[in-house]
Amino acid sequence: MTEFPAGLRVLLVDDDPTCLKILDRMLRKCLYDVTTCSRAAVALSILREKKGWFDLVLSDVYMPDMDGFKLLEHIGLEMDLPVIMMSADDHKDVVMKGVTHGACDYIIKPVRMESLKNIWQHVVRKKRNELKELENSGSVEEDDKHKRSLDDGDNASSGCVGNWKNAKRKKEGKDEEEEEMVEEHDDSSNSKKPRVVWSVDLHQQFVTAVNQLGVDKAVPKKILELMNVAGLTRENVASHLQKYRLYLRRVSVPQHHSRFDAHFASAQEVTYNSIGSVSGYDFQALAASTQLLPQNIAALHSGPRSATNTGMGVSAIDQIGFLSSAGSCYPRVSSKGATPQTGSVKALSNSSNLKGMDNHVPNFDIIGEHRENKTQDWKLQNVNLPYQSGQNLGHGQSTIDCRSSLMGNQDSTSTAKNGFNGNAGTVTKNIISTRSDIDMEKRECIVQHKTNLVENCNRVNYDGITDLSYQDILFEDNIITNELMNVVRKQQQEGIGQVDNEFNFNPPV
Amino acid sequence: MDRSSLQRQLANLKKSLFDQGNLDEQFYQLEELQDDASPNFVEEVVTLFFRDSSRLVANIEQAIEKCPRDYVSLDALVHQLKDSASSIGAAKMMKDCTVFREYCDKRNFEGCQTLCLRSFQKVKNEHSTLRQKLENYFQLLRQVGPAEKATRSGK
Numbered sequence: 185m186t187e188f189p190a191g192l193r194v195l196l197v198d199d200d201p202t203c204l205k206i207l208d209r210m211l212r213k214c215l216y217d218v219t220t221c222s223r224a225a226v227a228l229s230i231l232r233e234k235k236g237w238f239d240l241v242l243s244d245v246y247m248p249d250m251d252g253f254k255l256l257e258h259i260g261l262e263m264d265l266p267v268i269m270m271s272a273d274d275h276k277d278v279v280m281k282g283v284t285h286g287a288c289d290y291i292i293k294p295v296r297m298e299s300l301k302n303i304w305q306h307v308v309r310k311k312r313n314e315l316k317e318l319e320n321s322g323s324v325e326e327d328d329k330h331k332r333s334l335d336d337g338d339n340a341s342s343g344c345v346g347n348w349k350n351a352k353r354k355k356e357g358k359d360e361e362e363e364e365m366v367e368e369h370d371d372s373s374n375s376k377k378p379r380v381v382w383s384v385d386l387h388q389q390f391v392t393a394v395n396q397l398g399v400d401k402a403v404p405k406k407i408l409e410l411m412n413v414a415g416l417t418r419e420n421v422a423s424h425l426q427k428y429r430l431y432l433r434r435v436s437v438p439q440h441h442s443r444f445d446a447h448f449a450s451a452q453e454v455t456y457n458s459i460g461s462v463s464g465y466d467f468q469a470l471a472a473s474t475q476l477l478p479q480n481i482a483a484l485h486s487g488p489r490s491a492t493n494t495g496m497g498v499s500a501i502d503q504i505g506f507l508s509s510a511g512s513c514y515p516r517v518s519s520k521g522a523t524p525q526t527g528s529v530k531a532l533s534n535s536s537n538l539k540g541m542d543n544h545v546p547n548f549d550i551i552g553e554h555r556e557n558k559t560q561d562w563k564l565q566n567v568n569l570p571y572q573s574g575q576n577l578g579h580g581q582s583t584i585d586c587r588s589s590l591m592g593n594q595d596s597t598s599t600a601k602n603g604f605n606g607n608a609g610t611v612t613k614n615i616i617s618t619r620s621d622i623d624m625e626k627r628e629c630i631v632q633h634k635t636n637l638v639e640n641c642n643r644v645n646y647d648g649i650t651d652l653s654y655q656d657i658l659f660e661d662n663i664i665t666n667e668l669m670n671v672v673r674k675q676q677q678e679g680i681g682q683v684d685n686e687f688n689f690n691p692p693v
Numbered sequence: 694m695d696r697s698s699l700q701r702q703l704a705n706l707k708k709s710l711f712d713q714g715n716l717d718e719q720f721y722q723l724e725e726l727q728d729d730a731s732p733n734f735v736e737e738v739v740t741l742f743f744r745d746s747s748r749l750v751a752n753i754e755q756a757i758e759k760c761p762r763d764y765v766s767l768d769a770l771v772h773q774l775k776d777s778a779s780s781i782g783a784a785k786m787m788k789d790c791t792v793f794r795e796y797c798d799k800r801n802f803e804g805c806q807t808l809c810l811r812s813f814q815k816v817k818n819e820h821s822t823l824r825q826k827l828e829n830y831f832q833l834l835r836q837v838g839p840a841e842k843a844t845r846s847g848k
Contacts, residue, residue: 205737
């Protein structure tokens with residue numbers, strides 16, 4: 185906000201040419217960036233065309249082609265910009281109308297310079313409120329779970345939805361269904377899709393329901409009923425079911441883990457992952473989600489598991505465990521509790537879209553400066569690199585790369601700071617967004633992986649595989665962060681620097 | 694005429710405009726907006742105002758003649774005129790518009806069209822008067838030259 189109030193981009197709408205000229209001049213004197221138009225219809229089209237460009241709209245109430253209040257409504261619905269109404273009419277009911285239609289302020293004409301000087305406060309206020317919402321909802325699940333972070337495993341039941349998207353959604357005032365499969369998270373923060381994060385527990389419930397009904401016979405509606413999770417929609421279940429089925433098909437190799445199902449989520453994305461054959465797990469998914477490079481994963485994995493094709497010899501479980509434990513190792517991560525935010529992951533994905541996300545910037549430091557998460561620090565490019573270097577996203581291996589890049593990006597904790605509010609979902613999103621240049625599918629996979637990863641991690645913990653307790657790990661973020669940390673650490677320790685080499689990896693610690 | 698005499702004249706003219714209520718402090722706001730980047734801002738705005746308001750006045754006149762019952766449209770037009778006048782600080786005009794608007798009320802209009810018309814006439818008159826006065830003012834201003842700026846704010 186350093187440029188405020190100078191440079192504030194105002195759209196001025198007034199049909200009276202005299203007023204328009206005067207106001208324009210006044211606004212320019214305030215050093216605002218003014219665009220004028222005398223017709224409401226034109227104003228709307230300008231706003232639509234240049235979405236996101238304007239900070240504020242200043243509009244007259246009485247206009248020949250469209251009532252100022254109508255314009256106000258349109259703007260509120262479509263762009264959600266602060267709008268200030270103006271009129272010589274100071275009747276209470278007119279002013280009230282402005283309030284009810286959502287105007288930020290109402291200025292009585294004739295307008296004085298002083299009144300205009302402070303209009304920037306409305307922009308700031310709005311942004312602050314939005315950010316706050318994001319922060320709050322970052323860990324808030326739509327179905328009222330708050331603070332995923334620090335949550336003990338309980339939050340899993342609702343499927344830790346709270347991705348920050350929710351926050352955004354809230355801001356936008358949407359009450360749409362709360363949970364949906366986390367689709368690819370495009371980098372734009374304008375995405376309004378609600379997301380559902382299939383946590384380990386949630387997935388478990390799903391699997392139980394499916395098994396009860398019979399995999400082949402299970403239908404979303406019945407599954408939903410059996411699961412009986414508030415906020416979950418049939419669509420959520422349907423898409424999850426689809427993925428699950430794909431996963432089952434793909435995983436024809438008997439898994440050594442009974443968690444096969446559990447890791448389904450992670451496996452889903454394994455689709456493109458050749459790793460799928462490895463323990464089949466989620467490791468890959470994990471890897472994918474955490475964007476760990478296979479090598480890294482191997483590094484991570486202390487176990488001897490021979491890395492199969494991907495070199496990820498680590499069973500998912502192990503990985504998860506590892507990750508979980510890693511999480512605990514990582515002081516920052518756990519200490520934060522609130523969302524250690526897989527910041528790293530997020531950072532990766534986020535960089536580009538962190539902006540939108542706003543809080544996902546993964547921070548290694550788990551600094552709660554969400555705002556900081558302007559991922560800008562994170563060079564997405566880095567993130568993508570690994571992918572491009574041949575690892576399909578599908579292979580989750582990219583995770584490490586991403587991570588590395590993350591690391592690289594953040595050579596200072598600042599990146600870490602970006603505080604991802606951490607929800608795994610977010611991270612995923614971040615990842616996704618990072619991948620903007622990666623095709624959607626991959627992204628989705630990543631997301632899935634991430635989700636899986638989280639789930640797996642949870643599961644692992646859940647089973648006591650790791651020494652980390654749920655509490656220690658922020659549900660989603662922690663896991664990711666932990667994983668990342670682990671990977672990073674491992675890399676460092678084991679001298680595996682493939683991934684990181686290119687990224688000046690610096691452990692966040 | 695020597696400069697100081699012109700300056701005095703200018704100051705007086707301005708003072709009378711304010712004293713007689715033709716203009717109010719909004720006019721000062723306009724003056725404040727004038728600077729090196731926009732040296733003739735006030736005059737430009739005023740010119741613009743009169744051009745636009747003349748059109749409005751004509752429209753109102755037409756509306757009264759053709760559709761005296763269309764109070765809604767009439768009211769809207771007068772409101773527009775008032776808005777415009779307020780932006781340059783044409784105080785008297787604003788007042789006249791307000792009065793006229795009250796007369797535009799259906800009841801009043803029907804009840805006493807004469808009164809309403811008379812009220813509108815006032816608006817029209819003020820419009821012309823103000824225009825004339827301001828034209829003189831700007832003419833004088835031009836004669837006196839930019840140095841006059843300092844004394845212009847002879848409040």
